[in-house]
Amino acid sequence: MYLITKFSEFQLATLCTFLIHESVFFLSGIPSIYFERSGLFSKYKIQKKNNTPVAQEKCILRLILYHVCVNLPVMIVSYPTFRYMGLKSSLPLPPWRVVLSQILFYFILEDFVFYWGHRLLHTKWLYKHVHSVHHEYATPFGLTSEYAHPVEILFLGFATIIGPAFTGPHLFTLWLWMVLRVLETVEAHSGYHFPWSPSNFLPLYGGAEFHDYHHRVLYTKSGNYSSTFIYMDWKYSSKYNERKLMFLIVAYALCRCHITCVGHSKCCHI
Numbered sequence: 112m113y114l115i116t117k118f119s120e121f122q123l124a125t126l127c128t129f130l131i132h133e134s135v136f137f138l139s140g141i142p143s144i145y146f147e148r149s150g151l152f153s154k155y156k157i158q159k160k161n162n163t164p165v166a167q168e169k170c171i172l173r174l175i176l177y178h179v180c181v182n183l184p185v186m187i188v189s190y191p192t193f194r195y196m197g198l199k200s201s202l203p204l205p206p207w208r209v210v211l212s213q214i215l216f217y218f219i220l221e222d223f224v225f226y227w228g229h230r231l232l233h234t235k236w237l238y239k240h241v242h243s244v245h246h247e248y249a250t251p252f253g254l255t256s257e258y259a260h261p262v263e264i265l266f267l268g269f270a271t272i273i274g275p276a277f278t279g280p281h282l283f284t285l286w287l288w289m290v291l292r293v294l295e296t297v298e299a300h301s302g303y304h305f306p307w308s309p310s311n312f313l314p315l316y317g318g319a320e321f322h323d324y325h326h327r328v329l330y331t332k333s334g335n336y337s338s339t340f341i342y343m344d345w346k347y348s349s350k351y352n353e354r355k356l357m358f359l360i361v362a363y364a365l366c367r368c369h370i371t372c373v374g375h376s377k378c379c380h381i
Contacts, residue, residue, distance in 0.1 A: 136257065137254070156302060193285075198285070200281070204281060213288075218292075244258070251322070253302075275288060298318065317339060
């Protein structure tokens with residue numbers, strides 16, 4: 112109620128959305144930098160190589176520049192479209208079943224659009240001139256999730272906003288979707304696979320190991336183009352993902368039966 116009375120819908124949909132994004136992104140992404148520098152949780156690090164402090168600082172400074180000069184203007188320019196499609200900020204909040212169904216739809220649609228867009232970025236010319244910026248970090252850490260060429264920010268960012276643009280959700284739903292999407296992509300780029308990582312519990316979720324493989328393999332052979340799930344890669348991409356999908360599902364089933372996976376020291380540590 113306070114936000115609605117103190118700020119206009121335009122301010123809520125643009126400036127407040129930007130501030131929420133920045134807060135969630137940096138607060139969730141910075142810990143992986145600390146982990147690298149301190150050696151904390153090193154046994155869970157997927158790659159043994161660490162990024163230099165100079166490389167980490169370069170990433171942070173470039174992110175601030177792109178967020179202010181690209182992300183914020185896009186939020187401002189796209190507001191009329193969201194408003195036209197039915198975006199609202201008034202009370203009451205939508206029922207949870209509506210919120211959850213919309214969020215699920217956004218994840219599925221975003222993953223589908225992102226897969227094909229990302230795969231296109233791995234064609235020779237686009238990779239060389241655009242997507243190679245994101246792959247400057249062969250050993251990713253949380254903040255590298257949004258480190259990209261401005262063209263890529265606009266291109267793949269379309270996958271994130273297309274769902275909400277179609278449905279015209281409540282602003283609360285839009286914020287929740289943004290928070291979950293940011294947390295997902297930061298986790299996928301974290302460089303760490305923990306016992307509590309979502310990929311240990313969600314059979315079709317890719318996670319850090321899935322995306323880390325994409326960063327450390329040559330761009331022409333990497334596969335693993337999806338943002339969240341793995342079924343698109345299993346269906347259209349590399350054999351690695353077919354094995355990954357089958358093993359993940361089997362391991363998950365075994366864990367549910369409390370059976371230790373053969374050849375792994377910890378059940379469901381894939």
